[in-house]
Amino acid sequence: MSGKRIEITPETRIGLLLEAYPRLEELLLELSPAFVALKNPLLRRTVAKVTTLRQAAQVGGVNPITMVNALRAEIGENPLEFSPEPEVEIPFSPSGKQNAPANTPTVKVIDVRPILAEGNHPKEMILREADALSEGQKLEFITPFPPTPLIEALRERDFRTETSQTGPGEIRNRIYR
Numbered sequence: 001m002s003g004k005r006i007e008i009t010p011e012t013r014i015g016l017l018l019e020a021y022p023r024l025e026e027l028l029l030e031l032s033p034a035f036v037a038l039k040n041p042l043l044r045r046t047v048a049k050v051t052t053l054r055q056a057a058q059v060g061g062v063n064p065i066t067m068v069n070a071l072r073a074e075i076g077e078n079p080l081e082f083s084p085e086p087e088v089e090i091p092f093s094p095s096g097k098q099n100a101p102a103n104t105p106t107v108k109v110i111d112v113r114p115i116l117a118e119g120n121h122p123k124e125m126i127l128r129e130a131d132a133l134s135e136g137q138k139l140e141f142i143t144p145f146p147p148t149p150l151i152e153a154l155r156e157r158d159f160r161t162e163t164s165q166t167g168p169g170e171i172r173n174r175i176y177r
Helices: 014-020 024-031 033-039 041-045 053-060 064-074 113-117 123-131 148-156
Strands: 106-111 138-143 160-167 170-176
Touching: 014 024, 014 041, 014 053, 024 033, 024 053, 024 064, 033 041, 033 053, 053 064, 053 148, 106 123, 113 138, 123 138, 123 148, 148 160, 148 170
Parallel strands: 106 138
Antiparallel strands: 138 170, 160 170
């Protein structure tokens, strides 16, 4: 441990958690293979700083309560008491707004998997591309895992989104204006 103790809750940021308890990285990797992105130094410095354990649980397909309590147990802390919570919701569904028509033209398809593999983060590029959409247009980007924090940021900007898994390591994310 780095000397600074923190309380582990669903709202704890991954970067802060791993700064305080570096050994928990291995447990996260055991909980879900999707967390292999933590090995990428750039993603560790960027995405991990803003992603909560709750968001990471969605990405990894893990129940957030189970994940938090496993992490707490590893450092010798008692489990948190939680009110019943539904199983983790994987964001492979449309946002709460009405879906875009099936004939919405796709302006661009971007495969960000090579960008991530190089250690770069495509967030700003995706946000720029989304902001450039005109009403009735769609942007699609491909990721190896559900980009939950990015989808939440897009929804906060009033975009409609859909996410679906089309193959192993292939998540298609559609953004509609």
